[in-house]
Amino acid sequence: MTEDGTTPATILDVDHVTKRFGGLTAIDDVSFSIRTGEIFALIGPNGAGKTTLFNTITGLYKPTAGMIRFRQRDITGLKPYKIADLGIARTFQQIRLFSYMSALDNVRIGEHPRMHAKLWDALFKTRYARREEARVTERANQLLDFVGIRPQAHNYARNLPYGSQRRLEIARALAGDPKLLLLDEPAAGANPQEKRELMELVERIRAQGITVLLIEHDMKVVMGISERIVVLDYGEKIAEGKPQEVRTDPRVIEAYLGKSA
Amino acid sequence: MSRPLPRNDRAMRWAMGTFKDRNRTIYTLLVIGVLLWPSIADVTTGGSGNHLVSTAADAGIYVLLAIGLNVVVGFAGLLDLGYAAFFAIGAYTYGLLASGQLSGSPLHHEFHLPFWVLILVAMFVAAAFGAILGAPTLRLRGDYLAIVTLGFGEIVPRVFRFLGAGSPIGNWTGGVNGISAIDSPHLPAFISGPWFGTSIQVVSPFDFSDSNWAPMDYYWLIILLVAICIVLVTNLYNSRLGRAWMAVREDEVAAAASGINTVAIKLLAFSIGASFAGFAGCYYGAKLSLVSSENFEFIVSVSILIMVVLGGMGNIPGVIVGALTIYIVQFFVLTNLPDYAVALSNLVGLGFLNQSSPGWVGLHDEVQRLNYIVFGLILVVVMLLRPQGLFPSRIREQELEKGTAEEAVFDVREATD
Amino acid sequence: MALLELQGVDTYYGRVQALHQISMTIDEGEIVTLIGSNGAGKTTTLRTISGLTHPAKGHVRLRGKEISGLPPDRIVTLGIDHAPEGRRIFHRMTVRDNLFLGAYSRNDGPAIRADQERVFQLFPRLRERRQQIGGTLSGGEQQMLAIGRAMMSRPKLLLLDEPSLGLAPILVDTIFQVIRDINKQGTTILLIEQNAAKALQVANRGYVLETGRVVKEGTAKALLESPDVQRAYLGI
Ligand SMILES: Nc1ncnc2c1ncn2[C@@H]1O[C@H](COP(=O)(O)OP(=O)(O)OP(=O)(O)O)[C@@H](O)[C@H]1O
Numbered sequence A: 001m002t003e004d005g006t007t008p009a010t011i012l013d014v015d016h017v018t019k020r021f022g023g024l025t026a027i028d029d030v031s032f033s034i035r036t037g038e039i040f041a042l043i044g045p046n047g048a049g050k051t052t053l054f055n056t057i058t059g060l061y062k063p064t065a066g067m068i069r070f071r072q073r074d075i076t077g078l079k080p081y082k083i084a085d086l087g088i089a090r091t092f093q094q095i096r097l098f099s100y101m102s103a104l105d106n107v108r109i110g111e112h113p114r115m116h117a118k119l120w121d122a123l124f125k126t127r128y129a130r131r132e133e134a135r136v137t138e139r140a141n142q143l144l145d146f147v148g149i150r151p152q153a154h155n156y157a158r159n160l161p162y163g164s165q166r167r168l169e170i171a172r173a174l175a176g177d178p179k180l181l182l183l184d185e186p187a188a189g190a191n192p193q194e195k196r197e198l199m200e201l202v203e204r205i206r207a208q209g210i211t212v213l214l215i216e217h218d219m220k221v222v223m224g225i226s227e228r229i230v231v232l233d234y235g236e237k238i239a240e241g242k243p244q245e246v247r248t249d250p251r252v253i254e255a256y257l258g259k260s261a
Numbered sequence B: 001m002s003r004p005l006p007r008n009d010r011a012m013r014w015a016m017g018t019f020k021d022r023n024r025t026i027y028t029l030l031v032i033g034v035l036l037w038p039s040i041a042d043v044t045t046g047g048s049g050n051h052l053v054s055t056a057a058d059a060g061i062y063v064l065l066a067i068g069l070n071v072v073v074g075f076a077g078l079l080d081l082g083y084a085a086f087f088a089i090g091a092y093t094y095g096l097l098a099s100g101q102l103s104g105s106p107l108h109h110e111f112h113l114p115f116w117v118l119i120l121v122a123m124f125v126a127a128a129f130g131a132i133l134g135a136p137t138l139r140l141r142g143d144y145l146a147i148v149t150l151g152f153g154e155i156v157p158r159v160f161r162f163l164g165a166g167s168p169i170g171n172w173t174g175g176v177n178g179i180s181a182i183d184s185p186h187l188p189a190f191i192s193g194p195w196f197g198t199s200i201q202v203v204s205p206f207d208f209s210d211s212n213w214a215p216m217d218y219y220w221l222i223i224l225l226v227a228i229c230i231v232l233v234t235n236l237y238n239s240r241l242g243r244a245w246m247a248v249r250e251d252e253v254a255a256a257a258s259g260i261n262t263v264a265i266k267l268l269a270f271s272i273g274a275s276f277a278g279f280a281g282c283y284y285g286a287k288l289s290l291v292s293s294e295n296f297e298f299i300v301s302v303s304i305l306i307m308v309v310l311g312g313m314g315n316i317p318g319v320i321v322g323a324l325t326i327y328i329v330q331f332f333v334l335t336n337l338p339d340y341a342v343a344l345s346n347l348v349g350l351g352f353l354n355q356s357s358p359g360w361v362g363l364h365d366e367v368q369r370l371n372y373i374v375f376g377l378i379l380v381v382v383m384l385l386r387p388q389g390l391f392p393s394r395i396r397e398q399e400l401e402k403g404t405a406e407e408a409v410f411d412v413r414e415a416t417d
Numbered sequence C: 001m002a003l004l005e006l007q008g009v010d011t012y013y014g015r016v017q018a019l020h021q022i023s024m025t026i027d028e029g030e031i032v033t034l035i036g037s038n039g040a041g042k043t044t045t046l047r048t049i050s051g052l053t054h055p056a057k058g059h060v061r062l063r064g065k066e067i068s069g070l071p072p073d074r075i076v077t078l079g080i081d082h083a084p085e086g087r088r089i090f091h092r093m094t095v096r097d098n099l100f101l102g103a104y105s106r107n108d109g110p111a112i113r114a115d116q117e118r119v120f121q122l123f124p125r126l127r128e129r130r131q132q133i134g135g136t137l138s139g140g141e142q143q144m145l146a147i148g149r150a151m152m153s154r155p156k157l158l159l160l161d162e163p164s165l166g167l168a169p170i171l172v173d174t175i176f177q178v179i180r181d182i183n184k185q186g187t188t189i190l191l192i193e194q195n196a197a198k199a200l201q202v203a204n205r206g207y208v209l210e211t212g213r214v215v216k217e218g219t220a221k222a223l224l225e226s227p228d229v230q231r232a233y234l235g236i
């Protein structure tokens, strides 16, 4: 399965996945596997199909063909909330926070599937509900701390600066205790200093045992933290490998990096 | 800026807080109003305030309905245009099971179940209908729900009308005549036992069928029901479910990606909303002792929706104020408007306007004709002045208030200016 | 006279002060860049200029004429165009219609078509997707469209908030080329860009913002050589 012949535990298998929108093939028979615990990057020119692949993995789109397995289980075609519940969390390229909710509430929403208070508990504010709420709030605050925006916990999400909004999305995604985290351009709009902080944040996430699949256009970030990379172009996989291999691949340079990189 | 405040003087703090926190102010004023209303009614009418008290109890029904619809529209952001249908279902549930009506039906047996049991039954029946209606439609886009509920709201009263005498499956609902002579609620025997009678008179007898006392009893009953509902709905709003509704309303995709089963959570809001209408319907049937399909027409659904929107969607005290405002406008201001107009024209010397002549029906009737235009104008003006409603929800107020002074917290208006 | 002048501008969000005494000038024909980290107030500065937020104190003058307090649509007609961060395009309209809406306030038909042709030349992807609905474009494609729209409107002053956001490396150079081109055609540009090094290469002058204050200003060359700027924003 891999180049050295062993078959390490994979957490996600994308198996000959194709996605068409009408006449347009956004993903064209793409296959790759992500190993448990690694930081894996997905790169490619604009419109190559990266976000579409995220949407397919998380159940927003059904693939036209092919299969997606998460921890060896077939998740193709499951509903998004089911997939989130199984342990795949994501952030969005076009930030999708709950704008008129506080940062704290955004994270607590992320914890929703891990909460168990029932209608009864909610109506009568039972001890169980109060305790759970307290626990969840505590954890949400820790997560805000973890991504570094705790002081903004009580601001509306929409009022946070762009960079903090990206971090808040990460905190919300982590709140559901995912095993696999999909990050869609987390470093967009960050300056070099913030990019370094972000890379460090991703490393800390991985250190907690969470596998990371990353879309990113900033090559310093991608080359700096990812162990393996898949390159898409016009929906097709054109390269796969370690950062050094990918960076020198002539097809990748031609289609994506350009001469300047 | 900070006044010296005795550390332990909680009452004082609470009082100060009351003026700072708008919602608390509203609740405080409402409680005062509710307590004083019977006396006010008596004083202003010279001892015959029963009618006013009874009207206030009717207004309470609309408050209940508005609170319930607010769960659907304000919390979960679902547009329900047929809310009166669930109200009807609640009322008919009580009417059928607490009157002689069913003796004329193919069952040939009448039921007289107690109000306190039926109020729960009515809730569940309405909630079940909510679920049945919502399950297929909530998967679709928002606009479809509006249309389906609109249709449902039209169908339900018609079905009740149709199932009267002469329907192919027998007379169940009394058709156009509706169901009359419905039982009044009774207090359970352990409260209203023999010691409660007129002979002792420690406490006024609490008996809904005594025409002298009934208005007052119904008044306190609805206050109790409304109070319970406020507490329950406030709890819901502050729970994980309230949060999930808010999330679904804001961004369904993001909510689903966060693990929220969006269809299920919307369905829950829809059924809970329906159950409130069932609850209100049950009380309505008991108080009026009559249910008739024409009391649940589209205009009722629309009125409730207006109450919610005008009061401030999502904010419970706002919605209550909205309900009372619209109720007063509809049932006092508008109904009396023709008389006011006549009085005014006499006062300013335009009395001739009151005479009808060919091509002129007289001021009184003319104003009556224009009633709904006036109503519409009032709504337009209010919405222009306060597009968010009278008292909009400051989302998750208490949460946001905890932020330190440096942190930005403010409401929707900021966004648009 | 400066094309645009900010003088002692304070802007608040609610009780929070986001800008403190911001003063800056932009001369006709210049490219000026704002540098600063997350939350420094760059976007707020642009919003203040384009009328999306109003300053509590201070002046914003366009050619000496006070414009603070005017509604955003008035400011647009005065020739200031704002391409906000996070690409605001019309999600339910086609690429073509989005572009033509950019030229909404122009009435020089042939020139508009020529501009559209230029947009398509620079971003062939947009030509391929002329009929696609804006909201279904990929992130980078939407960014191209937002910039294309700004090119179509030919404003006097263009406010660009992070134009290279989400663009593949191969396109980043194109974007800066576009910025130069727009500028050569007579549009003055105020540019926010996290890629400060690139921004300073195209800009004439720059301002550095920290927590809502201007802490440094100078020619692009001077800023590029300043050790503080290098350390904080150039990642050197
Ligand atoms: N719903 C849709 N209908 C039609 N075309 C679509 C739809 N969604 C995406 N596309 C097209 O599919 C292609 C892949 O889009 P996708 O968003 O996956 O790109 P991407 O690799 O994430 O690019 P970027 O780096 O710019 O974000 C794009 O050309 C896009 O226009």
Ligand SMILES: Nc1ncnc2c1ncn2[C@@H]1O[C@H](COP(=O)(O)OP(=O)(O)OP(=O)(O)O)[C@@H](O)[C@H]1O
Pocket: A158, A159, A160, A161, A162, A163, A164, A189, B408, B409, C013, C014, C016, C018, C036, C037, C038, C039, C040, C041, C042, C043, C044, C045, C085
């Ligand atoms: N609508 C708002 N309400 C309240 N505070 C806001 C609002 N918008 C911005 N702020 C605050 O104002 C400050 C400046 O924000 P601004 O968006 O201008 O920063 P920026 O320099 O553009 O940052 P970024 O690089 O992340 O885009 C931040 O502290 C932010 O939290």
Ligand SMILES: [Mg+2]
Pocket: A050, A051, A052, A093, C138, C139, C140
């Ligand atoms: Mg993308």
Ligand SMILES: [Mg+2]
Pocket: A161, A162, C042, C043, C044, C085
């Ligand atoms: Mg910004």
